[in-house]
Amino acid sequence: MDTVDAERRLPERTRERLRDRVTRTGERDDLEVTAPYTGERVGSVPLCTADDVAAAIERARAAGAAWAERPVERRAAILQSVADEMLDDRAGLLDTVQLETGKARFDALEELLDVVLNADYYARKGPDYLAPDERTGGLPLVTTAREYHDPVGVVGLIEPWNYPLTLAISDMLPALLAGNGVVLKPAEATPFTALRAVELLDRAGVPTDLVQVVTGRGETLGEPLIEGIDHLTFTGSTATGRVVAGLAGRQLVDASLELGGKNSAVVLEDADIADAARGIARGAFANAGQLCISFERVFVDQRIYDDFRDALVRATERLDVGASFDFEPDVGSLIADHQLETVQAHVADARERGATVETGGQRREDVGPLCYEPTVLTGLPADADAAREETFGPVLSVTPVAGSEEAIERANDTDYGLHASVWTGDTERGRRVARRIEAGSVSVNDGYLGMWASTDAPMGGVDDSGIGRRHGRQGIEKYTETQTVTTQRGPPLAPVDGVPKRWIGRAAQAGVEALRWWRRHRPGGP
Ligand SMILES: NC(=O)c1ccc[n+]([C@@H]2O[C@H](COP(=O)([O-])OP(=O)(O)OC[C@H]3O[C@@H](n4cnc5c(N)ncnc54)[C@H](O)[C@@H]3O)[C@@H](O)[C@H]2O)c1
Numbered sequence: 001m002d003t004v005d006a007e008r009r010l011p012e013r014t015r016e017r018l019r020d021r022v023t024r025t026g027e028r029d030d031l032e033v034t035a036p037y038t039g040e041r042v043g044s045v046p047l048c049t050a051d052d053v054a055a056a057i058e059r060a061r062a063a064g065a066a067w068a069e070r071p072v073e074r075r076a077a078i079l080q081s082v083a084d085e086m087l088d089d090r091a092g093l094l095d096t097v098q099l100e101t102g103k104a105r106f107d108a109l110e111e112l113l114d115v116v117l118n119a120d121y122y123a124r125k126g127p128d129y130l131a132p133d134e135r136t137g138g139l140p141l142v143t144t145a146r147e148y149h150d151p152v153g154v155v156g157l158i159e160p161w162n163y164p165l166t167l168a169i170s171d172m173l174p175a176l177l178a179g180n181g182v183v184l185k186p187a188e189a190t191p192f193t194a195l196r197a198v199e200l201l202d203r204a205g206v207p208t209d210l211v212q213v214v215t216g217r218g219e220t221l222g223e224p225l226i227e228g229i230d231h232l233t234f235t236g237s238t239a240t241g242r243v244v245a246g247l248a249g250r251q252l253v254d255a256s257l258e259l260g261g262k263n264s265a266v267v268l269e270d271a272d273i274a275d276a277a278r279g280i281a282r283g284a285f286a287n288a289g290q291l292c293i294s295f296e297r298v299f300v301d302q303r304i305y306d307d308f309r310d311a312l313v314r315a316t317e318r319l320d321v322g323a324s325f326d327f328e329p330d331v332g333s334l335i336a337d338h339q340l341e342t343v344q345a346h347v348a349d350a351r352e353r354g355a356t357v358e359t360g361g362q363r364r365e366d367v368g369p370l371c372y373e374p375t376v377l378t379g380l381p382a383d384a385d386a387a388r389e390e391t392f393g394p395v396l397s398v399t400p401v402a403g404s405e406e407a408i409e410r411a412n413d414t415d416y417g418l419h420a421s422v423w424t425g426d427t428e429r430g431r432r433v434a435r436r437i438e439a440g441s442v443s444v445n446d447g448y449l450g451m452w453a454s455t456d457a458p459m460g461g462v463d464d465s466g467i468g469r470r471h472g473r474q475g476i477e478k479y480t481e482t483q484t485v486t487t488q489r490g491p492p493l494a495p496v497d498g499v500p501k502r503w504i505g506r507a508a509q510a511g512v513e514a515l516r517w518w519r520r521h522r523p524g525g526p
Helices: 012-020 050-069 072-088 090-101 105-130 166-170 173-177 191-204 218-228 238-251 273-289 302-317 337-352 404-412 427-435 501-521
Strands: 030-034 041-046 133-135 143-151 154-158 181-185 211-213 231-235 254-258 263-267 295-301 356-359 375-378 395-401 419-423 441-444 480-488
Touching: 012 041, 012 191, 030 191, 041 191, 050 143, 050 154, 050 181, 050 211, 050 218, 072 090, 072 105, 072 173, 072 191, 090 105, 090 191, 105 166, 105 173, 105 273, 154 218, 166 191, 181 218, 191 211, 218 238, 231 238, 238 254, 263 273, 263 404, 273 295, 273 302, 273 395, 273 419, 295 302, 295 404, 302 356, 302 375, 302 395, 337 356, 337 375, 337 395, 395 404, 404 427, 419 427, 427 441
Parallel strands: 154 181, 154 231, 181 211, 231 254, 263 295, 263 419, 295 395, 375 395, 419 441
Antiparallel strands: 030 041, 133 143, 143 480, 356 375
């Protein structure tokens, strides 16, 4: 591609309007945004300061108070309008996502559909999750207990560049539905995507001050943000996750952290080899491998290893690397030099340690300055960088194993625990193997899409891959504070004037006996 034609994809008047949507309390320096496809300048946004963050939190809090008073059904209706706006503006949104990330259009479309699914899901299910719950009271027939779900206040979102639409908006929608104000800090590389999406929220009827956007450096904005908010949703690397968790801990701010992964695919001897190869190739090279739930390691039963490896290489070589704003390429560009450097370093280290590059292993400068071929490695030693560290690029290693036991052991031999997959002709067996893999989610006979689209089921990581979950009930409850209100029938549980203590003692003893009898004889057994 000679030029991204930024003026056509994101005209200057749109960029100016989006810049104006950023919260700031004075003139600020510029943060430049470039297009990975060509390295051309896209535009600039303000480098916000701690003062801007404080102002953003104050405005979001003030707007949140009125928003929380609106009936939840009205807030839910606005979420449905958000889904409509996203679908109506899809061409412009996809252009902006591609312009800033350099990803393939299919990958951008997955982002958009994810936002629509989440908006629709929480609009339908959210009001039930937020309704008061009747709980069993402490004293049967005497105490009733009710649990209320209140907004926490202001939710701060710090987001990465790899899925700038999905991660900013899909994680924000349940926070809004729960009645909160929001301050969003998008990644340095992708502010226009976030701003364009937030503009669609405005159009859908979300009060303008409710969602504040601050653009700039994480190192500058992280601390003042975390100091002022009531819940932090952070998605990014494990290293930064540890920093923000420390800041949140000091402030006693609740935090959910979606971090890195080193995800495995396990291919059992009864798998359909062609399906597994196609599915794993998609699951590894989607978004040029810059996907937290993409596979970077495959463990294959040795009985089918040769056939699987050959099928995987064929499936990988069928993927077109490209830089265009249509649906032709399967694999787009990497985001920036630092990603390219990591990919190149991991492949160089693998080569030095004797691994074989079965396919790929080269830049594609003919396509774009940051493009890299989908790469399959074999013979990768277990202590190589590409075997242990998150590459976050299009590099996949394939290793033969003696059977499912060794595959599980190798898959679990990592500090991460985000996602995995199991490929087998027997779904029940696949489920049993999945249950032994230490990861927040496991797909049987699929890459990641079926799992990611299951908005009703929690998604998140264990170990170094994170704390907390998105999606489902857990994905909205984290944005609430619960309050329990109990009510008592009859007189309060307190000594009555004039009643001798020994009588009270006897009554208490009788109560203990009654409890003992009840635990043995209650319906359903002890
Ligand atoms: N688990 C998931 O759901 C998920 C999803 C997408 C990406 N990821 C992970 O994200 C990583 C890639 O994203 P990245 O390179 O943008 O991550 P990153 O950690 O470098 O940056 C993420 C965000 O944190 C901000 N930040 C940086 N330093 C900060 C600080 N000191 N205080 C507060 N904020 C700070 C950045 O500005 C950015 O907005 C990968 O490790 C990937 O696995 C995880």
